[in-house]
Amino acid sequence: MMHMQMTLQLLVFFVVAIILGILLRRLLKNTAIPYSVALLVLGILIGSVLDYEVQTPFLHELKSSFLLASQLDANLIMFIFLPALVFESAFSLEVHLFKRMFSQIALLAIPGMVLCTGITALLSLSVLPWHWSVGTALMFGAIVSATDPVAVVSLLKELCSRARLQTLIEGESLLNDGTAIVLFTLFLGLATQAQVELSFMHVVGEFTRVVSVGVLVGAVVAAISLMFIGSLFNDSLIEIALTLVLPYLVFYLSEHVFHASGVVSVVTLALIYAGPGRTRFSPEVMEHLHHFWHTLSYLFNTLIFILVGLVISTRLGLTDLANWQYLVVIFAGILVIRTMVIVGFMPILARIGIGLTKEKSIVLIWGGLRGAVSLALALIVATTESLDIQLRDQVLFLTAGIVVLTIVVNGSSMRFVMAKLGLDKLPKAKQKTFAKVQHKISDEIAKVREDLKQDEHLKAVNWTVVDRNIVTIATPYKEEESIDTQVEYQRKLLESERQFYWNQFAKGLLSQDATHILIGAIEKALDGTPQIWPRPFIAKHWQIPKWASQCANIPIIGVYARGASYKQHVITFESARGLFEASAYILELAPSLSLEASQLEKALEQVSLVNQFADKTLNDFRKDSPHLVERVESYLALRILLNTERKKIQELTHEGMISEVDAEKLIEEVELKMHESKKRLS
Structure with a gap:
């Protein structure tokens, strides 16, 4: 009976918290107040009035539900919210940009995080009471040094329209969170004297093992699940359900089975899904998938920020003046420490990845918010009975104070900082x-x-x-100085070409393999200075494997070799056809986006070379492999027509001419034909 009552109270909390979040979001519409900051303040305000007695049965039930929520176990908070929020954040990243910036992200998330932990520990030992040991100080340094992915991502999605800056800050917060949890686990053992000695090599070795195993677990689960997803035909329920359950699975496997980093596993899984695995999902499902995760992220962010506010206000009463003084000093100290580390790394950060300007480094410093993960780690300390009760309370108070100050002070002023630096506008x-x-x-x-x-x-x-209320004439951009728009123009054309391929894939006009090659070529062309021509990545992936040619006539093996050769011919022909159509589309688009005549002339020349390259490949294919032309073109024509049939059925369903039940049956028949034709023609 008691268990049923607690379950109902938690349900009441979830429902009321979401309703409050919806109302708050509506009130904040067209205001400069970040949603995450307002949620945290709301949680603190609600928690601060829970001590008052209420007589109304409904209000009493409401009060009980919020009190119960504030007492949730720290591990439960992490395990419920963290896998989903980390997955959504990493899944929404632009993977190509993340790979280009990985050296910068890794530098900040690992050496930078370790340095911040060490210096914060020294600050703690010099400021806090004598009963703080080295192990305790290092543990506290790990807790408060990591920027929190939940808080950072929530803020950036509201304020930042610069993809590179957002990827850098978001990527750092995702990876250094894993680093913080690893260091926290190691130093907690030292603080409780469960691990008396902790050598430098032991820390390095354990950290390497934890991260490597985390990556491996995420990669293996991603590979196995993508093979299964690739065998499905537009089954949105299964595909979306898998993306929901697998982050929790890899988190559990890493944390509890292999004792590795669950966060690293979830990030690895999400990046593989968002990158090479994107074409394995049914094109029709991807839009639903992103909507689902966007909605889930909003719900979880609403709950977790209100929960953090509740925990802070209900578990921390008024403490002595000394602790407030310590809080102010340490808050100022961690800002200075983060500034020192990032400024110290600037000569390297400016030369690796995509570089880093002074203005962006200031945003990077100020955007180092702490959030739910730091608080959850502090709550774990608060429940560790082998530590002194006074020390536990102090760690919880200081961590909670830093979480509130970074979110309220840094978070609420971020819009002002970006405006002052000119980063609230496009380049x-x-x-x-x-x-x-x-x-x-x-x-x-x-x-x-x-x-x-x-x-x-x-x-x-x-x-x-x-x-x-409408804009009939666009305000021309007032050019105050000479700007090199050639790079930006070429990048825009390449990005438009990439979107063309995704649109073709969504319509079923490009296969998974062809899309993967064409998108990969665009991302290679975008590396460094954008380059429309040449496309060596495509030429490399159009080559027939040598083993397939050499083994074509060998018994048994020859069957597989001929199959691989035929598949490569299909991919080459289809991707060449896609490249030809895309280059023709860009030739039409280029004049409407050009800013200068010379700029347009150079772009048209390069796009024409791409068009000629694709056209020559198609003609050579027909000339050199006439025996395959009929099979390949028949397969592509049939797939395009079947996709067109499926699309038309869906359109007629939306128009109300076919019921959803009948449409499902018709679509199942079409997809069965797709599957059978693929086997027959291959």
Whole structure:
């Protein structure tokens, strides 16, 4: 009976917290207050009034539910929220950009995190009471030095439109969270004297093992699950359900079976899904998948920030003045320490990855928020009975104070900081491109406006009022200095080409393998200075494997060799066809995005070379492999027609001409034909 009562109370908390979050988000619409900051303050306010007696049965039940939620176990908080939030964050990253910036992210997340932990430990020993040991100080340093992925990601999604800066800060918070948990576990053993000696080599060895095993677990589970997902046909329920359960599975396997880093495993799984595994998901499912995770992330962020506020206000009463003084000193200290470490690494950070400017480094320093993970680790310390009770309370108070201060002070002022640094706007080259796009939008609006003015049923329109609320003429970008827009222009063309391939894949006009090759070529072209031509990545992946040619006539093995050779021919033909269509599309698009005549001329020349390269490949294929042309083209034509049939069924369903039940049966028949035709033609 008691268990049932607790379950109902938690359900009440979840429902009420989400409703409060919805109302708060609505109130904050068009304001400069970050949602995460407001949620934390709301949680603290609710927790601060829970001591008051209430007579109304409903309010009493509500109070009991929030009190129960504030007493949740720290491990439970981490295991419920952390895997899902970390997965969503890593899954939404631009993987190509993450790989380019990995050296910078790793430098900040590992050596940078270790340095911050060590210096914070020294600060703690010099400021805090004498009963703090070296082990305790190191443990505390690990707790408060890691930027929290939940807090950082929540803030950046509201404020930052710069993909590179967001990827750097978000990537660091994801990886250094894993580093913090590893160091915390090691130093907790030292603080409790469960591990009397802790050598440097032991720490390095254990850290390497924990991270390596975490990566391996995430990669193995990703590989196995993607093989299964690749065998499915547009089964959104299974594909989405797998992405929900697998982050928890890898987290559990890493933490409890292999004693490795669960966070690293989840990040690895998500990055593989978002990168090479993206084409394994059914094209129709990807949009639903991102909507699902975006919604789940919003719900979990709402719950966790309110929970953090509740925990802080209910578990920490008024403490003595000395602890408040320690808090102020340590809060200022961790800001200075993070500044010292990032400034110290600047000569390296500016030369590796994609570089780092002074303005972005300031945002990186100020964006080092602490959040739920730090608080959960402090709660674990608070329940460790082998430590002195006074020390446990002090660690919890200081950590909670730092979490509140970084989220409220840093988080609420981040918009102001970015505005002062000029990072709240697009880069100047992008602003010019954006102005060009605005003109295209304005031209379209002007055309529609003229049509509306001729509409007999809209004769009473007050066009003065309407025109005040639409942009008919884009404000031209005022160029204050010479800007090199060539790089930005070429990058925009390549990104448009990449989106063209994803659109073709979503329509079923490109296979998984062809899409993977074409997207890979674009990402290679985007590395460093964007380069439209040449495309060595494609030429490399169009080669027939040597073993397939050499073993074609060997008994038994020859069957597999001929199959591999045929598959490669299909991929080559299909990707060449996709490249030809994409280059033709870019040739049409390029003039509308160009800013200078010379810029356009150079781009058209390079895109034409890509178009000729694809056209020559298709012609050579027909000339050199006439025996395969009919099979390959028949297979591609059949797949395109079957995808068209499936798409039309879905459109008719949306229009109400076919019931959903009948549509499902028709789509199942089409997908069965797809599967059988693929086996027959291969």
